[in-house]
Structures are given as structure tokens and as C-alpha cells.
Amino acid sequence: MISGKRRRVRAIFDDTFHRLARSEGDVIELLVKAVENIKPLCEVEKVKIAGTTYDVPSIVGRDRQQSLAIRWILEGAEEGRISKSTSLEKSSFEEIVDAYRQRGIAHMKRKNLHRLASVKRRFAHFRWPTRTGIKIFSWIATMWGGSIQFELQRARSNLQSLSTHTTGRKKWTRKRIPLHQGRGGFQMIQRAPFHSTRPTLTGGWELKDVVLPFLAPSSKVDPRTIISGVL
CATH class of the missing domain: 1.10.455.10 (Ribosomal protein S7/S5)
Structure with missing residues (x-):
């Protein structure tokens, strides 16, 4: 007081x-x-x-x-x-x-x-532009239960812009960069190899290990780091 x-x-x-x-x-x-x-x-x-x-x-x-x-x-x-x-x-x-x-x-x-x-x-989708963010937000929606159901249609439609193709023996992903991030167009990012410790909401990972990169809107998070972990 x-x-x-x-x-x-x-x-x-x-x-x-x-x-x-x-x-x-x-x-x-x-x-x-x-x-x-x-x-x-x-x-x-x-x-x-x-x-x-x-x-x-x-x-x-x-x-x-x-x-x-x-x-x-x-x-x-x-x-x-x-x-x-x-x-x-x-x-x-x-x-x-x-x-x-x-x-x-x-x-x-x-x-x-x-x-x-x-x-x-x-x-x-302005706050959760990645697949990991959608998983977390959907997980919270299931915790609430009842009549509150998060569909996140626009966020999922944003993920449909991801198209994968093979160049030689390396797999690449073609990600659309939203205009609100200050740049437009597409960016070629190499896919990370599959490993058992990729960030998910199960398998021993805590929610804070996945949420922390998304809590601060002003934090400079490299999108390649996020994409390589969830694709």
C-alpha cells in the first residue's frame, strides 16, 4: 500500500x-x-x-x-x-x-x-507464426476445454505456404516470409535431420523449453533455428 x-x-x-x-x-x-x-x-x-x-x-x-x-x-x-x-x-x-x-x-x-x-x-498468426507455436496454443486450448476451442485457421493456413521439394540428396523447405516481418518473398532453408530430441510437447520436454522463445515479442529469434527444430 x-x-x-x-x-x-x-x-x-x-x-x-x-x-x-x-x-x-x-x-x-x-x-x-x-x-x-x-x-x-x-x-x-x-x-x-x-x-x-x-x-x-x-x-x-x-x-x-x-x-x-x-x-x-x-x-x-x-x-x-x-x-x-x-x-x-x-x-x-x-x-x-x-x-x-x-x-x-x-x-x-x-x-x-x-x-x-x-x-x-x-x-x-501474428504472434505464433511457426508450427511449434500452434502446437502450444492448441495444447492450451485443450487444457481449457469446454466451449473454448481454438481453431487457429489463419495460422494453419499460413503453414500451408510451406512446400517441400528435393534438390539432389538434400531436402530443402521453401518458407514464405510474411510482409509484417519487414521483408517479403521466399527463403530456402535446409531441413535438419530427424532426431529423437526435437522439440515437442511430449517426450520429456517441459512447456517452458518450447514457450520461452515466443514469450517476448521483441526478442530476435532466428527463424531458421525454429524451423529446423519443428520440421
């Missing part, structure tokens, strides 16, 4: 935790589970391409997931205090319990963000 009353804030937290301990039991386990239930998997970022701004879905990092979850719980407690005309201690207690049981204002914000990312999935 910046420029606030520290004693008052401490009293609010103590009262909230005492309410949780009296009604729910293990406070630490309840708080951890509540934050885990509110953590968003995906969000929407604004990306400017050729003078036009698009809402592009992207994966949320671990630290941002936690900060968003805590922020939404606190905002939900404040909104509940105003709407129900109750004390902040009681509204905070109710919001944490609702988050633990996957309901409430914070959980609704998470669902709305996931729904917005689903609506904006047609712009996912």
Missing part, C-alpha cells in the same frame, strides 16, 4: 485470515488454491502491424499470472464491498472463498479474458 495507513491494512488482513481460519481451516492451502484458480493462461496484447492495431492472443508468463490473479482478487473484494455495502474484511473473505470454489468476480474476469482471446484467435 503506497501512502496509506499500514496499521489499518494489517488489521484488515488479520481479520480476513482469522475469518478464513475459523470457517475453512488451512489458510495457506486455501490461498494458494484460490490464486491458482484465478491465474489466466492467456491474454490479449495489442500488436501494430502495417499501421493497424490488432488484438493478438498470447501466453501469460508465470509471474504475470500470479500478479493478475492477486490483483483481480483484491479488485473483486473492493467491488464487493461497494456493491454489498459491507466491510472490506468480509468482502475479502468472501472473494477468496469464491476464488477457491471457482466463482466470484475474479473468476469471471479470468473467464472473460479467455473468452476474448478465443474471439481474437483469428489474429494468432
Whole structure:
């Protein structure tokens, strides 16, 4: 709390935790589970391409997931205090319990963000131009389940521009370079030989080993490195 009353804030937290301990039991386990239930998997970022701004879905990092979850719980407690005309201690207690049981204002914000990312999935090819990115995004969609289904039609159609042919004994791939990357046309890239440790979502690889190159939009990732690993 910046420029606030520290004693008052401490009293609010103590009262909230005492309410949780009296009604729910293990406070630490309840708080951890509540934050885990509110953590968003995906969000929407604004990306400017050729003078036009698009809402592009992207994966949320671990630290941002936690900060968003805590922020939404606190905002939900404040909104509940105003709407129900109750004390902040009681509204905070109710919001944490609702988050633990996957309901409430914070959980609704998470669902709305996931729904917005689903609506904006047609712009996912601006953020996930490679096959690895599509695998990761589809994997996250299956984790969400239910009515949220990511088709990524434009992203998959972008992959159809990959045509393979054989030159002598070497296999090459012909990749179309999108115009929004600052250059157009085609580029010839030699295929990497098959090996059992290529990046996939199975086979002992963790999600962070595949996601990290795609988390920062400004990172300079050599497309040849990505293509050689997934083709």
C-alpha cells in the first residue's frame, strides 16, 4: 500500500485470515488454491502491424499470472464491498472463498479474458507464426476445454505456404516470409535431420523449453533455428 495507513491494512488482513481460519481451516492451502484458480493462461496484447492495431492472443508468463490473479482478487473484494455495502474484511473473505470454489468476480474476469482471446484467435498468426507455436496454443486450448476451442485457421493456413521439394540428396523447405516481418518473398532453408530430441510437447520436454522463445515479442529469434527444430 503506497501512502496509506499500514496499521489499518494489517488489521484488515488479520481479520480476513482469522475469518478464513475459523470457517475453512488451512489458510495457506486455501490461498494458494484460490490464486491458482484465478491465474489466466492467456491474454490479449495489442500488436501494430502495417499501421493497424490488432488484438493478438498470447501466453501469460508465470509471474504475470500470479500478479493478475492477486490483483483481480483484491479488485473483486473492493467491488464487493461497494456493491454489498459491507466491510472490506468480509468482502475479502468472501472473494477468496469464491476464488477457491471457482466463482466470484475474479473468476469471471479470468473467464472473460479467455473468452476474448478465443474471439481474437483469428489474429494468432501474428504472434505464433511457426508450427511449434500452434502446437502450444492448441495444447492450451485443450487444457481449457469446454466451449473454448481454438481453431487457429489463419495460422494453419499460413503453414500451408510451406512446400517441400528435393534438390539432389538434400531436402530443402521453401518458407514464405510474411510482409509484417519487414521483408517479403521466399527463403530456402535446409531441413535438419530427424532426431529423437526435437522439440515437442511430449517426450520429456517441459512447456517452458518450447514457450520461452515466443514469450517476448521483441526478442530476435532466428527463424531458421525454429524451423529446423519443428520440421
